[in-house]
Amino acid sequence: MKLSYQWLCEYVDVRDISPEALADKLTSAGLEVEAVTPRNQGVRGVVVGQVLTCEPHPNADRLKVCTVDAGVGEALTIVCGAPNVRAGQKVPTALPGATLPGGRSIGKVKLRGVESNGMLCSAQEIGLEVKLLPKEQTEGLFLLPDDAPVGADVVTLLHLDDVVLEIGLTPNRSDCLSMRGLAYEVGALYDRPVRFPSPAEPAASGASPVRVTLETERCPRYDAQVITGLTPKPSPLWMQMRLLAMGVRPINLMVDVTNYVMLEWGQPLHAFDFGQVRGGHIVVRQARPGERLVTLDGQERELKEDTIVIADPERAIGIAGVMGGENSEVSAATRQVVIESAAFDAASVRRTGQRLGLRSEAQQRFEKGIDPVAIRAALLRAAELLCELGGGRREGGVVSVVRGQPSQPHTVAFSPARCNRLLGTDISAETMRGVFRRLGFTVEESSPDLWRIEVPTRRPDITLEADLAEEVARLVGYEAIPSTLPFGATTAGVRTPSQRLRKRTREVLTGMGMTEVFTYALTHPGSLDALRVGPDAPYRQMISLRMPMSEERSVLRTHLLPSLAQVAQYNLARDVAGGRVFEIARVYLPARLPLDEQPSERTQWAGLWFGVTEADVWNRPRAYDFYDAKGVVEGWLGAFGWLDQAEFRPASAPWLHPGRSAEVWLDGERIGSFGELHPETAAAFELDVAVYAEFDLDLLVPRLSDRWLVTPLPRHPASRRDLAVVVGRDVPADALLAAAREAAREGGENLLEDIRVFDVYTGSGVPEGMKSVAIRLTCRAQDRTLTDDEVDALVGRVLAAWTARFAAVLRG
Known part of the structure; x- marks a missing residue:
């Protein structure tokens, strides 16, 4: 909002205060002045x-x-x-x-x-x-x-000796979108009288030629005045210069008067060529299906049924609160106009303006709320100016149609003692009474500590006692509020176990070459179609937003794979060969829909390997596979000391490949899964091959330990044995490793330091339905070098366990 210093001085005498000092005062009171610009640039x-x-x-x-x-x-x-x-x-x-x-x-x-x-x-x-x-x-x-x-x-x-203050208003201060509101604000800040004249109500002059009908509840009031005998001409120079100072383009007298009064009173007006209003009948209604209107900017616009239109009995002639129609535009031939002053539903005006891509000064004021008192006063002022400057005369009186009860000043309960507690001050009741007097509020004291404050309609932002306390603080001055330091016991800040788990997970995964990404928690309802889950699956129970910005971001996600797949698609479409990304985020799983309790918000980390690896001196690019993910998962489990307790089982998730995926279990509890995407899922996400992993971090928080298990560096050499055994193809390699660890512990002293699979073979020399699994055992004692007999005894127990459980046969 721009403020002309000279124009302001007509209503509040602040000529003894420089524009710069006024700007400082307004800013300290919450109306931030962003610029102070003299109109004279050196003339x-x-x-x-x-x-x-x-x-x-x-x-x-x-x-x-x-x-x-x-x-x-x-x-x-x-x-x-x-x-x-x-x-x-x-x-x-x-x-x-x-x-x-x-x-x-x-x-x-x-x-x-x-x-x-x-x-x-x-x-x-x-x-x-x-x-x-x-x-x-x-x-x-x-x-x-x-x-x-x-x-x-x-x-x-040319009023170049004026100074313009540009004020950045907060959305609640719609009263300051006018010279009237700013005059009351400045008058209150300096405790000076406001001389803002109200136009006189003219004597009745017969019936008006215009008739108004309201057919929509979104227009609670519509006033109209017909002015005839106008002479088309430019507005006077003083009016043009004031409009220029306020950033408004002068056009002609009839249009300039409506803009001038809007800036003066904060009430948008519109002038229609009354000769183009068929039947002299204005109808305020909702747009009809398929209705179209050419607006003043020459654009033909299709109107939705949600749009409020000003119409005559045959057609729309304007979009309420947004822009007039070309078919009723004031032209050089216009001699008779009807001036509109009305109240329109703020939300409807805002939606219409956004949909049509229009933004005007009038629309801005309707969106933020207008003063109902100004509706008639602004109309009378515009008629007064048109008669005075344009040679016009009123034809009939003001036609006013009102739906419901007219708006009245509202009352807010106020306690001076509670105000002081809120502000941390000791302001006297007399000072508070003076603040409300300066603001133009009426005070009724029911008791010394219970007042009833009547707030004028021009201040719709004052609805609560806290709002009144803020007004007291603003006018007394924020600098009058004493500074205090916080007190109480101080404690060292520490991370919660959940925070430590997320932080360490992030460090481990990035340390293993993965890149962290952040994606939207909101997604499309059809994003789960690629996961091959049934219509009754819990993942399909997605929480919808009440007013989404778009269909693409209309529900809370229940799975992280679609979000990471979008990251992969975005990068692959921009010639990125491949990548390894992960996200630590929440999924939202309601117990039932519609919601009647808080949903379960599970924190997970999920990773996606897509495309091909980077080429280097020793390796050619290759597609990411199951073992890339397995290595990262094992590294992550090992960083927390959970790898030895982890059990890998075949996975059954519908979005994973049934033969190239695994679930991870700890002490009988499933904590996550990883594996290559099912071909149908990968195809739906437009990915050739990709590997996905997800783990529930909330399940792991209780397992997090503050203690570190430290193993001293070995002082004695290790002994290694490589064993190849033939077992059935359905025997998991992990089962062989678990049986070996159990057999090693049966000897009393556990000499098995490490065990891992280094080869799996099927083919010539191996019976049909069987496979050869080659396993390396690493044995070590902390206090001595192991003898061959000790190692052979351990190997014997392991082979015996494999033979007993899996009918394993040692290959020659």
Whole structure:
């Protein structure tokens, strides 16, 4: 919101306060002033000059020699190159010695042999906002009105001695979107009277020719006034300059008056050519299916049934609160207008503006809320100005149609003692009473500590006692609130077990070459289709948002794979060969739908290996496979000391390949799974081959230990034995390893340091239905070098266990 300092001074006398000091005061009170900009950018010595004669230059085709009366006693000869210069015009004239924006000095010069005693100026040369001016005022000289006094200082005439404050308003302060609201705010801050005149209600002058019908509940009030006998012409210079200072483009008197009153009162108005309102009947209704309207910007727009339209009995003539229609636009031929002042549903106006891609000053005010008191007052003020400046007259009185009860000032209970407790202050009741008086609030004291504050309708942001306490703080001054230090017992901050688990998981996974990603917790309801889960699966129970921004982000996710698959798709589409990514995030699993209790929010880490590995000196690129994921999972389990207790079993998840996947169990509890994606799942995600892993971290928090198991460096050598046994193809290699560990512990002293599979073979030399599994045993004692007999005894127990459980046969 822009604020003209000179315009403000008409309502509140702050001429003794500099614009900079006013800006500081407003900012300290919560209305942040983002810029203080003088309109005069360096203009001095420029006056109103009248062109008396205009003759061609004797030595230049594009120059004119003008004699100009600048009010200095004698006519000046000035050479001008502007294409629109004519005799009789009044234009800004820079006298010798004048300065223009940018430090440009004007003196006497000779142009093609003719002495020029000054300069005739364009709008840009005197620092006006060219982008807001009509085109004809930007192509050549800036033409002044015929009644501009010759010799008058242009700085004063064009209000260039004004200063504009640009205020960044918070959404709740809709009252400050007008000079009226800002005047009340400044008056309250400085405790000065506000002289804001209210227009008088005219005497009844017969029946109005316009009729208004409300057919929608989204328009609680609609006022209309017909003005006839208007003369199309530009608005007066003072009004144009005020509009420019406030960032509004002057157009013509009828439009400028509605914009001026909107800035003055904060109430948007619209002028319709009454001759184009068929039947003289205005109908406010919802748009009809398939209805279309060409708006004032020349664009044809399709209207939705959610849109409020202003119509006559035959067609729409405007989009309520957003933009008027071209079919009822005020033109040069307009002599009779009907002025609209109304209240429209804020949410509906906002939705319509967003859908149509339109944004206007009027729409902004309707969205944030208007003062119902200003609806009629602004209409009366606009009619007053049109009659005074445009030669019009009122035809009939104001037609006002109201749905429901008119808005009234509301009352808020207030306790001075509670206010002091909220603010941490000791402000007296008398001071608080003075604050409310300055704000224009009425105080009724039921008891010394229970007041009832009547808040005027222009302040819709005041609804709670805390709002009143904030007003007290703002006007007394935040600097009056004493500074206090927090007190109480201090404790050292530590991470919770869950935080430590997530942090360590992140460190381990990134240390193993994976990249952490962050994806949306919101997803599309169909994102699970690729996972091959049934319609009754728990994963399908997805929590919907009440008002989603888009269908793509309309439900809370129950699985992390679709999110990581999107990351893979994004990278592969941009020529990234492959990658290893992981995310630590939550999934949301409701007990039932619709929700009647908090859903289960499970923290998981999930990883995805996609594409091919990076090439290096020794290795060619290859597709990621099951063992890439297995290595990372084992490394992660080992970092927490869980690898020896982990049990790997075949996985049955429908999104994983049935023969290339595994589940991980700890002490009989499933903690996660990993494996190659099922071909159908991979194809649905447009991935050739990918490997996925997911683990439930919440299950592992109770297993987290603060103690570290440290093994001393070995002082004695290890003994290794490689064994190859033939077993049935359905015997898991992990079962052989578990049986070997159990057999090693049966000897009393556990000498088995490590055991791992290094080869699995099927083919020639191995019976049908059998496989050869080669396993390396590493044996070591901490206090001695093992003898062959000790190692052979351990190997014998292991072979005996394999033979007894799996009918294993040692290969020769």
